[in-house]
Amino acid sequence: MRMVRSWFWVLPDERNKPVPWQVLCLNWALAFLLLALVCFFSFGQLRYNWNWETVGGYSNFFWRGWWNTLKISVLALVLSTLIGSLAALARNSGLLALRALSRLYVEIVRGTPLLVQISFAFYVIADAFRFQNRFAVGLLTLSFFSGAFISEIIRGGVESIGASQLESARAIGLSRSQTYRYVILPQAIRVILPALAGMFANLIKDSSLLSVISIEEFTWNAQQVSALTYSNFECYIPLAIGYLVLTLPITLWTRWLETRTRYET
Amino acid sequence: MRLRARNLCKSFGPQMVLKNVDLDLDQVHTLAFIGPSGGGKSTLLRIIAGLEKPDNGTLYLNDREVIYSEKALMAHRRTVGTVFQAFNLFPHLSALQNITLPLEKVHHYYPAEARQVAETMLERFGLSEHGHKPPAQLSGGQRQRVAIARAISIRPKLLLFDEPTSALDPEMTAEVLEVIEELREEGRDLVLVTHQMGFAHRVADQIALLSAGRIIECGPPEQLLDDPRAEATRQFLAKILKY
Numbered sequence: 001m002r003m004v005r006s007w008f009w010v011l012p013d014e015r016n017k018p019v020p021w022q023v024l025c026l027n028w029a030l031a032f033l034l035l036a037l038v039c040f041f042s043f044g045q046l047r048y049n050w051n052w053e054t055v056g057g058y059s060n061f062f063w064r065g066w067w068n069t070l071k072i073s074v075l076a077l078v079l080s081t082l083i084g085s086l087a088a089l090a091r092n093s094g095l096l097a098l099r100a101l102s103r104l105y106v107e108i109v110r111g112t113p114l115l116v117q118i119s120f121a122f123y124v125i126a127d128a129f130r131f132q133n134r135f136a137v138g139l140l141t142l143s144f145f146s147g148a149f150i151s152e153i154i155r156g157g158v159e160s161i162g163a164s165q166l167e168s169a170r171a172i173g174l175s176r177s178q179t180y181r182y183v184i185l186p187q188a189i190r191v192i193l194p195a196l197a198g199m200f201a202n203l204i205k206d207s208s209l210l211s212v213i214s215i216e217e218f219t220w221n222a223q224q225v226s227a228l229t230y231s232n233f234e235c236y237i238p239l240a241i242g243y244l245v246l247t248l249p250i251t252l253w254t255r256w257l258e259t260r261t262r263y264e265t
Numbered sequence: 266m267r268l269r270a271r272n273l274c275k276s277f278g279p280q281m282v283l284k285n286v287d288l289d290l291d292q293v294h295t296l297a298f299i300g301p302s303g304g305g306k307s308t309l310l311r312i313i314a315g316l317e318k319p320d321n322g323t324l325y326l327n328d329r330e331v332i333y334s335e336k337a338l339m340a341h342r343r344t345v346g347t348v349f350q351a352f353n354l355f356p357h358l359s360a361l362q363n364i365t366l367p368l369e370k371v372h373h374y375y376p377a378e379a380r381q382v383a384e385t386m387l388e389r390f391g392l393s394e395h396g397h398k399p400p401a402q403l404s405g406g407q408r409q410r411v412a413i414a415r416a417i418s419i420r421p422k423l424l425l426f427d428e429p430t431s432a433l434d435p436e437m438t439a440e441v442l443e444v445i446e447e448l449r450e451e452g453r454d455l456v457l458v459t460h461q462m463g464f465a466h467r468v469a470d471q472i473a474l475l476s477a478g479r480i481i482e483c484g485p486p487e488q489l490l491d492d493p494r495a496e497a498t499r500q501f502l503a504k505i506l507k508y
Contacts, residue, residue: 164349165353167316167353168353168354171347171353173339173342178370182366
């Protein structure tokens with residue numbers, strides 16, 4: 001009886017003990033099974049004529065879109081890290097207007113839907129400046145969007161460094177920039193990196209909204225195929241899998257980074 | 266050292282922490298500040314260390330006025346070594362790197378030179394086998410000895426200790442106090458804030474008692490601790506010695 005219990009249950013006083021891998025496998029399998037049952041049941045109820053062959057003929061659309069999404073995400077990650085760092089620096093700037101601007105940027109961008117921002121950036125701002133490159137506008141909007149979150153991540157990381165560290169840096173005679181370089185950043189990076197990796201997974205999914213201004217990324221391509229073949233699910237299922245393939249490794253990497261920082265401190 | 270203060274004042278918000286402090290000490294090697302908490306002794310030490318600016322008044326160290334502009338202060342801080350109550354080592358660096366960082370980045374030693382100095386220091390304080398460890402893996406006493414090694418490796422003209430044993434167990438307190446006593450015997454100039462009356466008695470040439478932002482009494486330990494003149498000193502000592 002106790003044996004069977006230990007296959008499925010962890011008592012409160014056993015929380016810190018590692019679970020044997022066989023037990024882990026069993027329970028993961030159980031969770032998958034449950035999920036699969038729900039899916040089977042739901043799709044079984046659906047009266048739907050699956051049309052995989054027709055959609056399969058358009059597979060190059062999916063590949064091209066997936067590749068574009070990957071490109072946009074990586075570029076946006078680099079750009080948004082840059083923007084986020086600048087915004088975080090501006091937040092502590094001596095120039096008060098710059099501080100206010102950074103605050104305004106972060107609060108507005110974080111508080112409004114990305115969909116609205118994309119439309120606004122493309123149809124109003126880019127239009128006013130006679131700037132027609134969709135890809136660049138989309139990339140910039142996405143970068144500014146996640147840059148706002150990244151600036152908060154960086155600010156949080158820097159502020160997590162205690163006053164005693166700054167005092168110590170001052171006492172040994174480090175200059176302000178040296179203090180950042182040798183004391184604050186090496187410690188802050190441990191807090192920042194996991195959050196940044198998690199942000200990247202969000203960024204990849206958020207890039208799907210760029211389809212509304214017809215940037216030819218993954219979602220846009222899937223929508224095209226869906227319109228051409230009148231098949232919704234056959235397009236959205238590969239779409240979901242395609243995003244999962246990109247985000248899942250990052251999520252796992254984030255987990256790993258988090259546990260690593262926890263053990264080191 | 267020769268230490269003179271004229272009319273030093275400091276307040277934090279509405280609270281006056283130092284009220285017109287005057288000091289005139291000549292040929293002192295070890296100066297101890299004692300007194301009740303909140304009496305202003307740490308603030309005075311931090312002003313001497315160049316970590317805090319006085320609102321008013323002047324401070325002369327070895328007949329040179331300490332200029333409280335950010336630039337001059339940076340230069341001043343580079344010539345004194347400060348040891349804090351909470352050790353304040355850098356947790357992302359090893360014990361050795363904690364010592365080499367100021368040597369390399371502030372005092373422009375070559376990395377090999379800095380390493381050499383740091384290793385000598387660690388050996389001297391019996392920490393040779395701990396050089397590669399981060400502070401988190403050291404005991405409190407070991408951390409404080411690394412902090413002291415970091416402070417003296419730059420060859421400071423003055424060493425400042427802000428309650429260096431307040432965060433330590435009695436056993437570790439002893440090991441740190443021994444180190445401080447050794448430094449005194451080497452003839453270094455020390456200023457320390459301490460609650461250890463016995464220790465102050467043993468190492469200090471001069472003791473100043475601060476209370477409510479003023480220096481109540483200043484004199485050699487035999488006089489100040491054994492035969493205090495001021496009523497406030499007597500009260501303070503009575504309160505401490507009771508337990």
